[in-house]
Amino acid sequence: MAYDSNNIFARILRGEIPCNKVYEDQHVLAFHDIHPQAPTHILVIPKGAYVSFADFSERATPDEITGFFRAAGLIARQAGVDATGYRLISNHGRDSHQDVPHFHLHILAGRPLGPLLLRQG
Structure with a gap:
């Protein structure tokens, strides 16, 4: 999947x-999801043009990678979700329902989130 410089996250950046x-x-922007799936639903995006985690992990500089993941932890702590727990989700590609072709993490918290995936049959 090629990077689309007109995706919604690029336009937000x-x-x-x-x-x-x-x-x-300098490396990260984080904001509330406009369609939250939990009481706390924050999107964390790198400022660089990366399509997916695979793309980010391959092409980002060590400073970008470290900065991104340190920021995600800080954001979760600042949101006050450490005590009760939170989920980090990053989707990659069609099968995972990646809607925006810009690497991002979802921080979800604020209620029991249930099982990670629905069990099949």
């Missing part, structure tokens, strides 16, 4: 679309 920002630094 360029300031073309507003977001409800919770954190920003």
Whole structure:
């Protein structure tokens, strides 16, 4: 999948679309999801043009990778979800329902989240 510079996250990073920002630094922007799936639902995106985790882990600099994951932990702590727990989700490709072709993490928390996947048959 090629990077689409007009995807919604790229447009948010360029300031073309507003977001409800919770954190920003040189490598990361984090904001509330507009269609939350839990009481706390924060999206964490790298500022670089990476399609997926595979792309990010292959092409990002060590500083970008470290900064991204340290920021995700900090954001979860600042959201106050450490005590009760949270889930980190990153989807890759069609089978996982990746909707935006820009690598991102979902931080989900604020209620019991149930099983990770629905059991089949």
